[in-house]
Amino acid sequence: MRYVLAGCILSLTTVAPLGAQGLGVAGHAGTLGLGVDVAVAVTPRIGIRAGANFFPTDIDLTVSDLDYTIDLPSPQFTAVLDLYLLGGLRLSGGLFASSDDINLVGMLSDDVEIGDDVYTPSQVGTLIGSIINDDLGPYIGIGFGNPAASRIGFFLDLGVAFQGAPEVALTADGPVTLLPSFQADLEAERVSAEEDLEMFQYYPVLSIGFSIRLSS
Numbered sequence: 720m721r722y723v724l725a726g727c728i729l730s731l732t733t734v735a736p737l738g739a740q741g742l743g744v745a746g747h748a749g750t751l752g753l754g755v756d757v758a759v760a761v762t763p764r765i766g767i768r769a770g771a772n773f774f775p776t777d778i779d780l781t782v783s784d785l786d787y788t789i790d791l792p793s794p795q796f797t798a799v800l801d802l803y804l805l806g807g808l809r810l811s812g813g814l815f816a817s818s819d820d821i822n823l824v825g826m827l828s829d830d831v832e833i834g835d836d837v838y839t840p841s842q843v844g845t846l847i848g849s850i851i852n853d854d855l856g857p858y859i860g861i862g863f864g865n866p867a868a869s870r871i872g873f874f875l876d877l878g879v880a881f882q883g884a885p886e887v888a889l890t891a892d893g894p895v896t897l898l899p900s901f902q903a904d905l906e907a908e909r910v911s912a913e914e915d916l917e918m919f920q921y922y923p924v925l926s927i928g929f930s931i932r933l934s935s
Contacts, residue, residue: 743866745770745874747928751795754926756874758801760867766801768811768866782823782912785831785846790822799858807864807872815858815880815922821850823889834904844893848909850916853883858924866930876926884920887912 741760748754756770774791781787799813825846830839860878889909895901 741867741932742934743868743930743932745864745866745928745930747874747876747926749876749926750923751797751926752791752793754928756797756866756930758866758930760865763868764803766803766809766865766867767799768801768813769796769798771796782915785825785833785908785912787823787825787846787848790824792817792819792821794818797858799860801862801865803865807869809862809865811858811860811862811876811878813858814855815882815924816855817852817882820852823848823850833901834907836900836904838895838901838904842893842895843891844896846889846891848887848889848912850919851886851888852920853881856881856883860924864930867932869930870932872930872932874926874928874930876924878924880922880924882920882922885913885916887916 743758745756745758746754747756751772752774754770754772756768758766758768760766771794774793778789778791779786780789795818796816797813799811801809801811803809823846825848827840827843827846830837831843832838833843858878858880860876862874862876862878864872864874866872866874887909889905889912890896891901891905896905
């Protein structure tokens with residue numbers, strides 16, 4: 720489904736300008752990483768916008784008291800309909816698509832509690848996991864800036880992408896993984912991580928940048 724959305728975005732950016740009243744682009748940075756949007760003005764108050772966002776680097780995050788390096792999915796895609804209320808103020812609604820799952824890598828440097836027991840780094844090895852969300856979900860938000868109307872303008876998006884409740888997969892590659900007791904502890908850790916990440920089914924979107932009108 721994510722590839723279908725990417726194809727729809729490409730079609731929008733190449734076909735929509737034929738009957739549009741303006742065309743613009745916006746570059747921005749925020750919680751979705753670095754992104755570029757292409758905006759088409761269908762009427763003075765209605766616009767269509769499609770974009771791609773990229774995370775330039777991994778991040779470090781503590782999940783269920785364990786430290787992980789997080790490899791975030793890149794690119795991510797958006798396709799939204801903008802309704803302009805007053806000047807550049809707008810309501811937005813559409814679709815958000817992720818290109819992959821979120822990957823986790825935990826390199827242990829000290830003894831760590833997993834489940835109900837304490838293990839050494841040499842016993843556990845590397846913790847490897849993934850966070851699985853819905854590939855495609857709705858997006859709603861508000862914002863400011865009309866890339867298809869202003870020659871050079873300010874761009875802001877503030878909204879929420881609904882990704883569904885995350886599912887966590889977690890494994891380890893150390894010698895202790897052969898023990899049934901460790902597998903039970905690891906499963907308890909996986910369940911705890913899912914509970915910690917449940918809030919991220921509502922992913923906050925904040926993007927700030929500048930836009931340029933290309934044609935009118």
